Amino acid sequence: MSKDFDIVVAGGGVAGAVTAALLARQGRRVALVDRKRPRAPEADAEFDPRVVAISPGARNVLSAAGAWQHVPEERVGPYARMAVQADGGHVEFAASQHGLEQLGWIVEIPTLQAAAWQSLASQTGVVDIMAPAGVESFEPRTNRLGVELDNGDHIRTRLLIAADGARSRLREQAGIEVDQWHYNQHALVTHVTTERPNSGIAWQRFTEHGPLALLPLADGRSSIVWSQPTDRAQALREMDEADFLEELNAHQDSPFGQATACIHRYTLPLVRRQARQLVAGRLALLGDAARTVHPLAGQGLNLGLMDAAALAEVLEAWRPEDDPADALARYERWRLSAGTLIAGGIHAINEITTGNPLGRRAAALGFGAASALWPLRQLFVERACGLDSDSPRLARTTP
């Protein structure tokens, strides 16, 4: 089989599937290639431990792609308040003080991914879904790239988008170098039941071992993300439930009271990665293929969705027969600087606060200043919510 496309997206995680949907909505001939087809969790299934906080700007992008409309409301945990503590200092944010309905929503990644794929299915004829199939390799041809799939198919495309995740094969094939920082930390994730239900507060504390978050699930439980040194995280994963809950409760004094039960515990390694370039010829990187960040600010996928919207914006006027170099150069400048700024800020907060009482004290003082300085709070909320002037137009447009 040989087929011609305007754009091929390699990787149908949330970032890649949303990119394919946005570009198809511009009338492009788009193919989406992934090794697996996602399956939406059953309506009564336990919540998946892999959840993400979605910002208002990112939700606008998901809506523009037609994906958010397929996310079942009963699996979404909205939060209108955010509370952050360190060493006695604390800062709180309320959506209503910033003219917003919510500060964010906690959603399972498999639910989001299935919703994004459902939006593609309703665009039949425009997005060609090739799954299960992996991109094996690609090579430049005149005004195009030839793409070889691992099922033996060959396709051709004007643009190739690498949304194939943190260990991107396409990034490596393009010879793009990556800067990496191993935090020697793992994130311990689980869902906990607490004495009182979480009524919609994203609560976070910088503990001496690393940042601990309790994020609201739709059923009143909280999803835990506790980043800490690898050996400690693994020990907490292995211990009895009662011992784990005791240790957790010794480090949290959230408004929801003590944690009384938890589901299975998982640990995930934390690595910051930054690709040195986001574009190589007709290839552009996006989502985790472009960078990964520490989860303490819940920004990884939000950045990936901003990439998707930014790419759609710079390609608006591009015609497939034209050279995409100028549009892609704009994308690269825009998303490299935005991503590096946010990732750098998150990195610094983790380094300052983990295992360093003075750093946590400084953070506490910073929270006091942030509480008092209204313009600073507003700027912070706009940026964290993906609604600031540097965010793509689709993110700033409420559907």
Ligand SMILES: Cc1cc2nc3c(=O)[nH]c(=O)nc-3n(C[C@H](O)[C@H](O)[C@H](O)COP(=O)(O)OP(=O)(O)OC[C@H]3O[C@@H](n4cnc5c(N)ncnc54)[C@H](O)[C@@H]3O)c2cc1C
């Ligand atoms: C503990 C933790 C907590 C987090 N919390 C948050 C949060 O609160 N908010 C937030 O925004 N982010 C958060 N993140 C980050 C977020 O999970 C990721 O940024 C996001 O899931 C990455 O999505 P993606 O679509 O870029 O990549 P992926 O989800 O990795 O998707 C890549 C896709 O590419 C496919 N693929 C791979 N190779 C090929 C190939 N050769 N050909 C075809 N297909 C291929 C794979 O099958 C996969 O479907 C968190 C991360 C961690 C570890």
